[in-house]
Amino acid sequence: MSILKKIFTAVRGGAREVGEAIVDANAIRILEQEITDARNSLGKARENLTEVMAKEMQTKREISTLSQKITEHEDYASQAMEKGDEALAIEIAQKIVELEGEKSSKEAILESFTQHITTLKAQINQAEGTIAENDRQLLMVKTTESVQKATMSVTDSMSSNNSSMSNARESLERIKKRQQERSDKAAASAVLQAEAGNDLAAKIKAAGLSDSSSSSAESVLERIRAK
Amino acid sequence: MLQVRDLAIKLSDAKWEGRSFDCLPMPGESGVLQVTLSDQEEIPIYITATDTQLLCISYLFRTDELKSETVNEFNELCLQLNVSIPLSAFAKVGEQYVLFGALSLQSSFDDIMQEIVTLGENSAEALEAAEPYLA
Structure with a gap:
């Protein structure tokens, strides 16, 4: 069973208490053992693979040498026949039979090597997959554990401090209060700024400064007349 | 591997988006760091390092703080x-509703600060959003 499924089952089955081991130590040991086994078999499979591949190449070379010899002897045989040396031709033909027998037995060996290589490659793939999968599952278990531990230490300290942090309602009220204070402050400072601005404008007007600085139709006419 | 205690030292001197970080390692061997953001003391963030990731968690409320008849609706939401x-x-986690973010252990310090601040803000918003469902 996959670890995620185990965790699901454990949670559904009521292992909800924080701190209760959701995945037992045995399952973790099994996972770790599987990883070690897969690593070992991976190492062996790789070693075997290189060995078998070397043998395969060697056998291929031997087969091509035999093929060459067979062609050579076929040539000799036809030359002997041309010369009318029937006895020699038969002797050569016998050699060819012998060579062909050797070749077909080598070909059978080659076939078994090729199959062995395919099997080994599949084994390597599988071992690599198992290692990756188990590593991932192990991580999931370890994360689940550390989250549990963390939660336990947090909830422990919450209850021992009898802190108000543990009550969402109260936290919420305080957050809202803080936000209200912030927006009140902003509003108050806006009002203050507006007041300060108005105040200054009023003083300027009272001092008769604002009129002289503003340009009215009359002041324009005044300027024209003055020219 | 990233140690939360080293992180605590760096965070204590740092600022991100105007927020400062008040760090308190939790007692015990769990290696949990409590980080309280300035201007948001209500919801601390708890940081744990595992073999592969840095987990930042805020604890929102327990199941029994929700109105029982709307728990399913809330879960769906x-x-x-x-x-x-x-x-x-x-x-x-158990009976605790949490908001969490997970970071790679190779994350930069800026990434970590951003994560913590974002998680803090998200947590406050999550609490507000969950208000109608709270008992």
């Missing part, structure tokens, strides 16, 4: 919302 929430996701 959480699943629907998960993808939309930046950097964080809803989850449950």
